[in-house]
Amino acid sequence: MKTIDELLAEGVSGKRVFVRADLNVPLDGTTITDDGRIRAVVPTVKALADAGARVVVASHLGRPKGAPDPAFSLAPAAARLGELLGADVAFATDTVGDSAKATVAGLADGRVAVIENLRFNAGETSKDDAERGAFADELAALADLYVGDGFGAVHRKHASVFDLPARLPHAAGYLIANEVGVLKKLTSDVQRPYVVVLGGAKVSDKLGVIDHLLEKADRILIGGGMAYTFLKAQGHEVGISLLQEDQIPAVLDYLKRADERGVEFVLPVDVLVSAEFPDLKTKAPANPTTVAATAIPATEEGLDIGPETRKLYASKLADAATVFWNGPMGVFEHPDYAEGTKAVAQALVDSPAFTVVGGGDSAAAVRILGFDENAFGHISTGGGASLEYLEGKTLPGLAALED
Numbered sequence: 590m591k592t593i594d595e596l597l598a599e600g601v602s603g604k605r606v607f608v609r610a611d612l613n614v615p616l617d618g619t620t621i622t623d624d625g626r627i628r629a630v631v632p633t634v635k636a637l638a639d640a641g642a643r644v645v646v647a648s649h650l651g652r653p654k655g656a657p658d659p660a661f662s663l664a665p666a667a668a669r670l671g672e673l674l675g676a677d678v679a680f681a682t683d684t685v686g687d688s689a690k691a692t693v694a695g696l697a698d699g700r701v702a703v704i705e706n707l708r709f710n711a712g713e714t715s716k717d718d719a720e721r722g723a724f725a726d727e728l729a730a731l732a733d734l735y736v737g738d739g740f741g742a743v744h745r746k747h748a749s750v751f752d753l754p755a756r757l758p759h760a761a762g763y764l765i766a767n768e769v770g771v772l773k774k775l776t777s778d779v780q781r782p783y784v785v786v787l788g789g790a791k792v793s794d795k796l797g798v799i800d801h802l803l804e805k806a807d808r809i810l811i812g813g814g815m816a817y818t819f820l821k822a823q824g825h826e827v828g829i830s831l832l833q834e835d836q837i838p839a840v841l842d843y844l845k846r847a848d849e850r851g852v853e854f855v856l857p858v859d860v861l862v863s864a865e866f867p868d869l870k871t872k873a874p875a876n877p878t879t880v881a882a883t884a885i886p887a888t889e890e891g892l893d894i895g896p897e898t899r900k901l902y903a904s905k906l907a908d909a910a911t912v913f914w915n916g917p918m919g920v921f922e923h924p925d926y927a928e929g930t931k932a933v934a935q936a937l938v939d940s941p942a943f944t945v946v947g948g949g950d951s952a953a954a955v956r957i958l959g960f961d962e963n964a965f966g967h968i969s970t971g972g973g974a975s976l977e978y979l980e981g982k983t984l985p986g987l988a989a990l991e992d
């Protein structure tokens with residue numbers, strides 16, 4: 590994989606360099622609640638700009654449906670990037686249209702622009718190679734060189750991640766090099782006990798990784814929205830909690846294999862439930878009730894692990910030598926559902942283990958909840974990406990940078 594330093598040594602002055610970043614930051618309206626992913630790409634953008642490149646930064650944000658949607662605009666992220674760089678950052682109000690073309694054409698050497706959300710275009714995420722390729726052609730027209738630095742999205746076979754680097758001379762940015770360097774340590778001589786904590790909301794995306802973790806981990810703790818498919822598979826009522834019904838046979842197989850292989854599988858024993866999802870804007874009191882995980886009322890949903898589970902999970906993390914954690918334990922964005930995530934973060938801070946926290950929201954959670962980033966071994970900008978990397982899968986966004 591060519592490094593950005595090699596690219597810089599070849600000379601980038603006056604060249605248009607497309608930087609595929611992951612600026613998929615949590616937003617409250619247009620306010621960025623955690624800018625970790627923007628800070629993470631600054632070294633790459635700054636190095637290119639300082640070397641006289643005309644830097645075109647691109648990213649997705651959220652999951653818009655292939656058409657412009659103001660709720661998912663990258664404008665706040667572009668403004669924040671400008672603040673972090675201490676320089677004006679131009680913003681194109683479309684991705685490959687007139688605004689993008691004019692903005693890039695107007696860039697002086699050493700200046701930076703951000704183009705609008707890549708996922709406002711159906712071609713970005715299309716499963717059809719030709720449709721993705723056509724969009725990649727339009728993106729390629731905006732640049733002379735490509736730098737991949739959106740680690741959080743390298744597991745996506747998307748136009749800007751996979752197809753575009755095939756069309757331009759390319760290199761890996763500093764963030765990708767750093768992430769891969771650290772995660773590599775967890776694929777070879779991992780210190781045991783190796784405990785993996787999984788939670789969050791992208792349940793269908795991430796359940797499959799357990800298949801692989803059963804071969805690697807000594808103990809797996811399940812929380813967040815991930816827990817309810819397991820509880821349902823065990824025959825319990827989960828009310829209106831997040832549920833991946835079609836995965837129940839797979840989940841039963843995981844539980845059986847964990848038993849056979851001596852992998853300890855730990856599920857919540859109690860949860861906080863409510864009939865309503867909390868208001869994350871007003872943060873009005875949610876007044877949840879605590880129930881046994883086996884006794885969730887039919888009209889309520891589980892939104893955090895309960896106090897007994899917090900203690901249980903802390904004890905299951907206390908003797909770990911290595912911990913990988915992806916996915917908040919509850920809807921931590923609301924204070925009434927943040928205690929589970931706080932308890933797991935605190936257990937990692939208290940542990941002498943090598944601890945890795947991965948995922949846009951997980952990383953944001955530890956910072957928003959007031960933990961010191963330096964108290965963790967590594968905070969990865971990618972959740973799904975790091976899980977798939979640990980699985981040993983070929984990641985489209987890394988493979989595309991290799992040849």
Ligand SMILES: Nc1ncnc2c1ncn2[C@@H]1O[C@H](COP(=O)(O)OP(=O)(O)O)[C@@H](O)[C@H]1O
Pocket residue numbers: 788789790791792812813814815831891892893915916917918919920921922947948949950951952971972973
């Ligand atoms: N029980 C739950 N029900 C619904 N959403 C949940 C639950 N627990 C956690 N979440 C949500 O999961 C989201 C993060 O999930 P995910 O994107 O998978 O994590 P990451 O970005 O760290 O990889 C958070 O916004 C949080 O509110």
Ligand SMILES: O=C(OP(=O)(O)O)[C@H](O)COP(=O)(O)O
Pocket residue numbers: 611613651652741742745791947948949950970971972973974
């Ligand atoms: O937030 C992300 O992934 P993560 O939640 O697994 O960390 C990445 O920006 C990828 O986003 P996607 O899961 O919508 O493709």
